[in-house]
Amino acid sequence: MSKRKPYVRSMDGWWKKNPYFVEYMIHESTALFVAAYCLVLLVGVIRLGQGEAAWNGWLAAMQSPLSVLCHLVLLAGAVYHTYSWFKILPITMPPVIVGGKKMAPEALTGTALAVAAAAGLALLALVWRIAL
Amino acid sequence: MSENHKIIEIEVLRYNPESDEEPHLEVYKVPFTDDMSVLQGAQYIKDNFDGSLTFRWSCRMAICGSCGMMINGIPKLSCETFLRDYYPNRIRIEALAHFPIEKDLVVDLSGFIEKLEAIQPYIIPKEPKTLAEGEYLQTPKEFNAYIQFTSCINCTLCYAACPQFGLNPDFIGPAAMALLHRYNMDSRDGASASRMELVASEEGVYNCSAVGYCSEVCPKHVDPASAVNINKANAAKDYFLRFLSPKGGSK
């Protein structure tokens, strides 16, 4: 008779056991911040369709101190999403070959973050142009 | 006692399948010198305190891949991890995470071996050549496309680092995917389509949520996370384009 009795350990609480996993869980959670903002935006779209008064009501709601505070929190979450999304880019994306060599992970993340910053600024410039 | 005989406390997760219901920790006080690895610490315990302590090792030079264990919660090769780096703190060693414990520090690797078999880990030529036709030639560029993924020593540290494998033991996992990718990327091989069935399956790459810790702990810089994620894109391509391809992709 076999004396084998392999013991399977529980996975309960695995994400607390290693700082790497804690960071993983935090960066995963940033999606909630992004989605919360998109729902605010969706309400805006609906209010826009209900006419000028409704839209101005939405704009006024966005001006409340609580709203601004919430958006500061959402901004922090969204910025961390951008950072972490591009931080893992070197493993999520096929290798980029520059001059016959694989681009270093730090260089790839750096380039991607620069592109993201440029995209954000381009959006700001566009909104500015529309506003004037 | 002289300077070169310091004492470090080593806490070991013990499990004897014949007498224990579950694993428990035991502490040993081990005298050590600065050149002693964690593996040598375990050997000292076995030789001096308890001959029944069970663990795997062979090469003592980070190449056979058999001495992996959790060292203070991090998967490492115990032969290239040194006691001096932990002293004066207590050091805790446990069997590699996510695998069933067979006895003490030895885990059951049969699931991993089955996965290695399942990926068809050998070159399946596009067109078989006869001996008379000569060898399959390869340029340095073609060689560079896969060489990194050949460095794997099957230590399974990456599985012990992968929570998705812990949550779903059927997941093909990092090292097997790295080896699969190694053959797919080899210019002499023509079997990536037949390996796709596994890649794109429920047990395949989509179990991965890009935690990335596997690549972090890999002692041979294989970057298995990259192999897994490149194949998500490949499997997606196969999923959406299979109706366009003449052979209809994999099932």
Add this chain to the structure above:
Amino acid sequence: MSKYRTRSNAPIFWGLFGAGGMLSALFVPMMIFITGIAVPLGFLLPAGTMSYPKMLAFAQNFIGKGFIFAIISLSLWFCVHRVYHSLHEFGIHAGMGAKLLCYGIAMLVTVVCAVGLLGLGF
């Protein structure tokens, strides 16, 4: 091993997740800054940046409409995909119900967003 394997339909959700993650990583921080902080506080941008006529014109423009739709709907697909995975990671194996609920929410938001935007005309 000659075990029969089922093909995963994850590529659909993974594709939407990836597109949403990428798009939101590029634009959402600046959008939050503009609509949630700068405009409400009258900071940096000219007054009336988000006035009714301007925003209506933006949302009636083909590109503007497409942009808003892509950001809102894809970000939601991105989020629910992560939530669905997190349930599994926290050891809640809610199965098909959880899957339907998660992706159902994204689907609902996508439809509401599309209807809302189309309702604004061109």
